[in-house]
Amino acid sequence: TYANALGQAQRYEEALKEIDYLEQVEPRNLSHKVLAASIEVLVGNYEKAEQRYAKILERIPSHAQLQNSHGHTLKTLGRQSEAIEAYRRAIGLRPSMGDAYWNLANLKTFEFRGDDVARMRGEIESDAIGTSDRYHLCFALGKALEDRGEYAESFHFYQLGNELRCEEEGYQADRNREETDALIEHCTAELFTGKERYGCPDPDAIFVVGLPRSGSTLLEQILASHSLVDGTSELREMIVIARRLAGRRNRDDESQYPAVLWDLTPEQCRELGEEYIERTRIQRGDAPFFIDKMPNNFQHVGLIKLVLPNAKIIDARRHPMATCFSGFKQLFAAGQAFTYSQVDIARYFSDYARVMEHWNSVLPGAVLKVKYENVVADIESEVKRMLDYCGLPFEESCLDFHKTERAVRTASSEQVRQPLYSAALDQWQHFAPQLGEMREILDHWVERF
Numbered sequence: 001t002y003a004n005a006l007g008q009a010q011r012y013e014e015a016l017k018e019i020d021y022l023e024q025v026e027p028r029n030l031s032h033k034v035l036a037a038s039i040e041v042l043v044g045n046y047e048k049a050e051q052r053y054a055k056i057l058e059r060i061p062s063h064a065q066l067q068n069s070h071g072h073t074l075k076t077l078g079r080q081s082e083a084i085e086a087y088r089r090a091i092g093l094r095p096s097m098g099d100a101y102w103n104l105a106n107l108k109t110f111e112f113r114g115d116d117v118a119r120m121r122g123e124i125e126s127d128a129i130g131t132s133d134r135y136h137l138c139f140a141l142g143k144a145l146e147d148r149g150e151y152a153e154s155f156h157f158y159q160l161g162n163e164l165r166c167e168e169e170g171y172q173a174d175r176n177r178e179e180t181d182a183l184i185e186h187c188t189a190e191l192f193t194g195k196e197r198y199g200c201p202d203p204d205a206i207f208v209v210g211l212p213r214s215g216s217t218l219l220e221q222i223l224a225s226h227s228l229v230d231g232t233s234e235l236r237e238m239i240v241i242a243r244r245l246a247g248r249r250n251r252d253d254e255s256q257y258p259a260v261l262w263d264l265t266p267e268q269c270r271e272l273g274e275e276y277i278e279r280t281r282i283q284r285g286d287a288p289f290f291i292d293k294m295p296n297n298f299q300h301v302g303l304i305k306l307v308l309p310n311a312k313i314i315d316a317r318r319h320p321m322a323t324c325f326s327g328f329k330q331l332f333a334a335g336q337a338f339t340y341s342q343v344d345i346a347r348y349f350s351d352y353a354r355v356m357e358h359w360n361s362v363l364p365g366a367v368l369k370v371k372y373e374n375v376v377a378d379i380e381s382e383v384k385r386m387l388d389y390c391g392l393p394f395e396e397s398c399l400d401f402h403k404t405e406r407a408v409r410t411a412s413s414e415q416v417r418q419p420l421y422s423a424a425l426d427q428w429q430h431f432a433p434q435l436g437e438m439r440e441i442l443d444h445w446v447e448r449f
Contacts, residue, residue: 064093098136166340200273203310209298210316213326215372273307325428346441
């Protein structure tokens, strides 16, 4: 349908208007209502999405996937017990539904029962389930066994899940290294000299960059607890702009990005900055500042400073082994293809660390590095550092971030609703005997951490 096409083109406001019209013409057509709920999720309207799913399920309560989707919106809203019930209903309707088991595991604070563990084992061994269900179950079972302290067997299932997902993703580590080299080669200090007045001057955006599982959701939750800052989610708009500048018609074409940054005029930089601010408006509330927590934007720090020179950029850091192992045991809904192999994720971390060193060299002071471990050790000092950098007055609410009621979309959604604990800092060490490949590549960065 036209509404579907608008949604796929990320023209969400137009898509919702089209669906409103379709619902008037065909009020009993559930496909329009399901599409509307999914788009409300994409734009961050979780209350509306939850209400839509609840109404749809009144008519078709035996739809396992919709029960699962409803659970996801409830989880994002912090309604954990209701989310668990929805995921349980999905599993009851389709016992091999790996996605629902993984969603329970991905609550992080949820503990599986003994019968859950036995059922997951049985489903994984079954010849009747598909690859997607199998790797979802592997990651879920890995988490269940880790929580029980059965680390060797837990790793076995994490490894199996990663191998299955890695085959599906086909990640190219060499290509990422070449792209990192290109950023370092083309984005020299000279590129930015004299261009401080290029771009859109709006100071609204605060970018939190880094690797997934590095503490970025925690930093977002702290900042979003400030009265002048809206939390959003991992926004794709800057990546969309970078891809357009790359000028590729298909995957094998040579990218014009980042070399094309040298050709941008002041007017083009301003237009791109204004486009970003305008396209992200639907995701924001009424606060003067907002957070874009897309971790992969670390590759686009140069682009950000050209098109939004007054934007703030915070680099969320965590111990390299802790970051990479946490990514390795996480099954992402989409993207982050580099996380499904020890070698790939360690190489990706190395590329990330290299390019962040480069940005700090050519754009001194532009990026604030915040270590997760320092936040856990002395939250007040780190919160004041971040707020000073962002030009914001201190507010006590930022220390009580876990009390802030807002939708949180990422894998850490339940963890940031609790006070800080140091117990998880060295969790990776339980798996140290199995992480030799990762450690060998990361040693250089561990020493420098």
